[in-house]
């Protein structure tokens with residue numbers, strides 16, 4: 001596992017601590033070492049001085065002892081040997097370093113013998129002797145002698161007794177210096193006759209003078225230097241102190257031969273300091289002290305006693321060791337602390353980074369929370385604003401379903417004080433709720449703790465007015481899933497309900513008359529049938545159709561038609577009981593449902609009353625109109641009339657009434673149904689007739705009354721049905737118009753008629769004009785004009801040879817566009833005629849505006865012109881009108897010569913009718929043309945009887 005860099009590297013602090021500690025330790029160690037050295041030097045110096053002083057004092061004491069002895073000779077003359085003995089004995093006891101006191105007597109050779117005799121006396125066998133080459137030899141004859149005379153103690157010093165020292169240079173020079181200075185003088189080292197071991201000794205001599213100042217000799221003290229040194233050092237308590245190694249040299253030279261005393265062996269020389277600490281040891285710790293006593297120079301060499309290095313440098317060594325150790329420990333501690341600090345710092349960095357990250361996350365969280373809170377606040381604000389602005393309020397219920405909160409301007413919006421609501425349940429507030437299906441469903445959802453939506457109910461507001469409310473809610477559960485109540489929204493839907501009711505009313509009522517429409521009629525019919533089934537009383541259904549309403553509507557305009565319808569509706573309503581239903585089925589068709597009650601049996605009188613009420617005059621603008629109606633009645637229960645066929649049967653009956661001349665009523669019979677069924681059959685067969693090429697055209701000649709010649713023909717359609725046989729147009733044109741099939745059928749008629757006419761013209765049968773009937777559906781078809789144009793182009797027929805027959809009703813409703821269309825048709829070059837003229841609104845004013853060419857007098861007028869003066873007058877008027885308008889006029893349905901005669905007489909331009917020819921198949925018509933048959937001269941024709 002790789003070691004981390006942190007563990008390997010020395011921290012700066014540790015390095016500084018280590019360096020600083022070591023330097024400090026070295027400096028302190030050095031300083032302490034210096035102190036130690038200084039102390040040692042000082043101690044050494046002091047010790048040396050003390051020792052030197054002691055030795056000097058010992059030397060001085062020896063001199064002093066000699067001086068004392070010498071004083072004996074100075075004060076006592078002569079001093080006897082006994083006196084000398086007595087005097088020196090205590091001195092010898094006190095100064096053991098003195099080996100002997102003696103008195104050197106100056107002796108002339110002349111006195112030698114005597115002297116030697118004296119020596120013999122004192123110590124037999126004693127003679128004068130001298131030291132020569134280390135041996136005692138009898139002193140040769142000399143002029144003068146300097147002989148040891150008195151000698152104390154004798155014991156141990158016997159060889160020196162009688163010794164002549166005049167030849168000893170040391171002694172001689174000392175005696176000379178003493179004579180010269182008058183003070184004691186010391187010799188150098190002497191070889192003592194009495195000491196064969198050769199202990200370093202010297203003599204201190206001091207001259208002894210006689211009364212006349214004659215030198216008598218000198219007193220001497222033989223001093224053993226080692227003993228002197230030991231005793232003096234012992235006296236100073238330093239003998240056993242081996243801290244300083246002493247060497248006492250006689251003289252100024254420190255040569256080995258001059259050493260007279262040493263307190264140590266040569267092996268005790270100072271050892272060098274240990275190598276590592278040698279830099280601390282001060283070299284040359286050696287003292288040399290010199291002093292002069294009795295003219296003799298003494299040199300003391302002192303060196304410190306070698307000691308283990310630590311003995312003198314314990315403090316510095318301990319300091320060094322302690323300092324180094326402390327430094328290392330401190331450095332280690334600092335290193336560890338530094339590492340720990342680094343670790344801590346790293347940890348702190350990591351933690352700081354973590355904290356920053358955490359803090360950032362916290363900040364982000366806080367920001368996110370703030371944003372969320374802000375969004376929540378804004379959302380709540382928006383919610384409150386929306387709630388305030390919206391029509392909704394917000395409600396809450398507790399776990400007992402008691403309202404605990406109503407917000408969002410509840411009172412303002414609902415009209416109910418909040419206090420009325422809080423603390424109560426919805427069931428308590430709206431007692432009737434449980435009676436309705438919606439309420440029961442709601443309470444079931446509540447019991448199941450399920451959400452509910454759009455619960456609508458009615459309640460009275462604080463003003464006692466009934467209002468509609470709509471509420472939705474969902475259950476609330478706490479975190480533990482415990483149901484804690486409901487909350488939801490509510491709104492006042494009274495306006496919507498009213499609108500819905502209106503819409504519902506509109507949806508079920510006719511806008512114009514306010515009567516129930518087909519939808520509500522169906523409901524009422526079902527209720528009536530159900531009632532009839534329950535009660536056993538019959539139900540009548542009346543289908544009322546206004547006669548000639550279309551004419552009124554077309555001629556007077558829609559507004560007049562509307563007024564008529566509203567008037568009729570009101571009259572129907574007024575003529576019936578409130579319990580009866582009057583509904584508008586469509587257009588001018590109304591349906592009445594009559595239910596029989598116990599005391600009010602149904603009868604035809606009711607139907608008649610209805611007819612009578614409708615037949616009352618109606619004021620349409622300034623004009624008074626008489627409107628009749630045709631009524632069909634279907635009864636339930638009745639033979640073969642199922643409940644859902646009542647209106648259909650009433651319709652069939654109404655058709656029958658119409659067919660029977662209008663303004664009457666008919667009760668439905670099953671036979672009527674046959675006609676209706678045939679109509680259905682025709683309708684379904686008609687849809688395939690064109691494809692199956694079942695239509696043919698018959699042509700009825702139109703004859704010029706002036707020339708009697710055929711000038712044109714009317715194309716009349718015929719339907720050769722394989723099963724129904726030849727079906728007349730009266731049976732299928734109406735159905736074709738009702739179904740819209742008349743448009744393609746009419747186009748086929750026009751194309752076939754034009755093609756046929758062109759063929760006949762091309763065949764040289766005359767420049768004939770063919771008339772084609774245009775139904776209302778064709779007239780309003782947008783493709784009419786292009787279709788005509790295309791036919792003319794395709795067939796190549798001269799447009800002036802095509803005449804389009806229009807009925808008045810086509811353009812009575814909206815004149816302006818009709819006029820425009822007529823002009824565009826006319827611009828094609830075709831001729832326009834008004835068919836059945838006189839049967840419609842017959843406003844002469846529009847004739848001047850229409851680009852028409854021909855008026856065709858309806859055959860109903862022609863039919864009676866010979867028997868009805870009115871019709872004759874009408875026909876005459878129409879002819880006159882046409883001519884006044886520069887229009888051609890043709891009479892149709894001319895069946896008799898009388899009719900023809902009258903028409904001729906009135907100046908009618910052309911005729912058409914059975915009198916001349918029925919409508920003929922094309923080939924027969926062609927034959928007719930080829931025969932060039934025409935009307936005979938007027939006188940040939942039967943005379944027309946005018947009534």
Ligand SMILES: Nc1nc2c(ncn2[C@@H]2O[C@H](COP(=O)(O)O[C@H]3[C@@H](O)[C@H](n4cnc5c(=O)[nH]c(N)nc54)O[C@@H]3COP(=O)(O)O)[C@@H](O)[C@H]2O)c(=O)[nH]1
Pocket residue numbers: 700714715716717728729730733746749773774775835836859892893894895912913914915919
């Ligand atoms: N839109 C279209 N209508 C057409 C077309 N073909 C015919 N019709 C219309 O059908 C109605 C009945 O027509 P129809 O049975 O052909 O009767 C015509 C004549 O046959 C009949 N007529 C002619 N002369 C006499 C007569 O002397 N006596 C008498 N009783 N009837 C006679 O009149 C009918 C022609 O009438 P009109 O068109 O008004 O000139 C009828 O309304 C036709 O218009 C068609 O192709 N398209």
